[in-house]
Amino acid sequence: MSAPPPRLAVHDLKSDLAGPFDLELAPGKAAAISGPSGSGKSLFLRMVADLDPNAGELALDGASRAAMSAPDWRRKAPYVAAESGWWRDRVVEHFAPEQLAAARAIAARVGLAAELFDGPVLRLSTGEKQRLAIIRALVLDPPVLLLDEPTAPLDPASTRQMETVLKERLKAGLALVVVTHDARQAGRLGARHFLMRNRRMTPA
Amino acid sequence: MNPISLAPLDLAIAASLVAFDAILSVVLKLRLHRQVLIAAARMVVQLVAVGFILRAVFAMHNPAATLALVLVMSAIAAREIAARPEQKFKGMTSLGLSAGGVAIATVVTVGLALLTAIRPHPWYDARYAVTLVGIILGSVLNSGSLALDSMLGGVARQRPGIEAQLALGASFHEATFPLLRDAIRRSLLPIINQMSAAGVITLPGIMTGQILAGLDPVEAVKYQILLMFLLAGASGLTSFIIAFGALRRLTDDRQRLRLDRLR
Numbered sequence: 001m002s003a004p005p006p007r008l009a010v011h012d013l014k015s016d017l018a019g020p021f022d023l024e025l026a027p028g029k030a031a032a033i034s035g036p037s038g039s040g041k042s043l044f045l046r047m048v049a050d051l052d053p054n055a056g057e058l059a060l061d062g063a064s065r066a067a068m069s070a071p072d073w074r075r076k077a078p079y080v081a082a083e084s085g086w087w088r089d090r091v092v093e094h095f096a097p098e099q100l101a102a103a104r105a106i107a108a109r110v111g112l113a114a115e116l117f118d119g120p121v122l123r124l125s126t127g128e129k130q131r132l133a134i135i136r137a138l139v140l141d142p143p144v145l146l147l148d149e150p151t152a153p154l155d156p157a158s159t160r161q162m163e164t165v166l167k168e169r170l171k172a173g174l175a176l177v178v179v180t181h182d183a184r185q186a187g188r189l190g191a192r193h194f195l196m197r198n199r200r201m202t203p204a
Numbered sequence: 205m206n207p208i209s210l211a212p213l214d215l216a217i218a219a220s221l222v223a224f225d226a227i228l229s230v231v232l233k234l235r236l237h238r239q240v241l242i243a244a245a246r247m248v249v250q251l252v253a254v255g256f257i258l259r260a261v262f263a264m265h266n267p268a269a270t271l272a273l274v275l276v277m278s279a280i281a282a283r284e285i286a287a288r289p290e291q292k293f294k295g296m297t298s299l300g301l302s303a304g305g306v307a308i309a310t311v312v313t314v315g316l317a318l319l320t321a322i323r324p325h326p327w328y329d330a331r332y333a334v335t336l337v338g339i340i341l342g343s344v345l346n347s348g349s350l351a352l353d354s355m356l357g358g359v360a361r362q363r364p365g366i367e368a369q370l371a372l373g374a375s376f377h378e379a380t381f382p383l384l385r386d387a388i389r390r391s392l393l394p395i396i397n398q399m400s401a402a403g404v405i406t407l408p409g410i411m412t413g414q415i416l417a418g419l420d421p422v423e424a425v426k427y428q429i430l431l432m433f434l435l436a437g438a439s440g441l442t443s444f445i446i447a448f449g450a451l452r453r454l455t456d457d458r459q460r461l462r463l464d465r466l467r
Contacts, residue, residue: 075373085368
């Protein structure tokens with residue numbers, strides 16, 4: 001019997017700006033990418049998320065990205081940028097009503113007060129925004145998650161809380177790709193560590 | 205009733221009011237006197253030139269000459285619309301979008317007026333066609349440039365929010381529809397204001413001109429109402445075509461936000 005396909009398969013992914021990249025992650029596995037600023041870490045995540053023009057073979061549990069609509073692909077492999085984006089005035093408006101209960105439950109676990117959901121985005125701190133942006137992706141219950149410096153604006157305690165939630169998702173089968181400047185974070189998440197230099201990625 | 209003809213001396217007396225503005229600028233050190241005088245001189249030259257051109261084109265009774273004049277006027281309007289926004293597309297996209305919006309809005313509204321309301325003989329009579337196109341283009345220029353500026357500026361400013369939605373699986377339409385709505389709404393405000401104020405706060409220029417030229421006020425009002433409807437339609441058509449077209453050009457077959465297509 002042949003081996004099951006990887007949860008996330010990236011082959012020969014490239015653009016005019018970066019690559020080619022290859023990466024395979026089985027369910028429950030994580031990859032952590034570090035490297036100097038401007039080396040192409042965010043570009044790589046954006047290309048996997050199909051937010052920038054790119055070419056290459058990508059698949060999710062054997063299903064080719066080319067055969068999926070872009071929104072379908074991104075719902076299954078959501079990307080959270082290092083600087084979170086917001087498009088409504090109030091926090092609660094960024095969640096579908098059916099996602100709110102799950103979002104509030106995760107928020108409580110990562111140290112966010114319940115009343116933040118009812119307030120304006122303008123009053124959020126950078127760290128609160130970042131955690132809520134990750135929660136927006138987690139409530140989709142995606143098989144793949146792409147996080148760009150998810151804990152950079154967080155204090156050590158909040159970082160541990162977020163990592164605990166992520167490790168639980170990994171245990172449940174999530175494939176995680178995370179860009180981080182914290183080399184120890186790769187170890188805590190049990191991730192394979194990669195180095196990005198000159199827009200090429202190599203094992204650390 | 206014959207219109208009261210204006211002699212050059214009449215205009216010269218009125219020009220003293222412009223001189224007053226210039227003197228005001230000198231006294232208050234506004235540094236605007238040069239601009240006021242240049243703008244006034246430019247206005248006189250432009251209008252006198254257009255008066256002679258219109259007289260010549262009206263006298264020709266030649267559809268080709270009428271069409272040529274309409275095309276030149278439309279091309280200038282399209283160029284102005286493309287040039288106004290702070291954010292611009294690379295290449296000729298802005299000009300192409302503007303030309304499309306101007307052409308469709310002008311043909312539809314002027315065609316409707318000529319074929320159903322005014323019905324001159326022949327229908328392309330330059331006296332009516334060129335005049336209507338001129339009035340419509342003023343409104344099209346306003347709404348078109350507002351729509352393009354709102355659309356491109358809004359997308360550039362709200363990039364993080366749009367991309368955050370796309371990254372969570374929203375379609376490009378879902379992520380950008382509020383911007384499209386805002387751009388069209390903003391570009392319709394001038395004509396709404398114009399219609400609301402007409403006859404109460406302002407006497408519209410066309411109507412005033414016709415009354416001064418000797419037309420019965422009620423007849424002048426009918427023309428003004430027709431024109432307001434045409435302007436409203438032209439504003440809506442132009443802003444929708446330009447804003448929607450700009451949005452289409454800012455995405456691709458994978459529903460990405462393609463800000464790399466802007467300068």
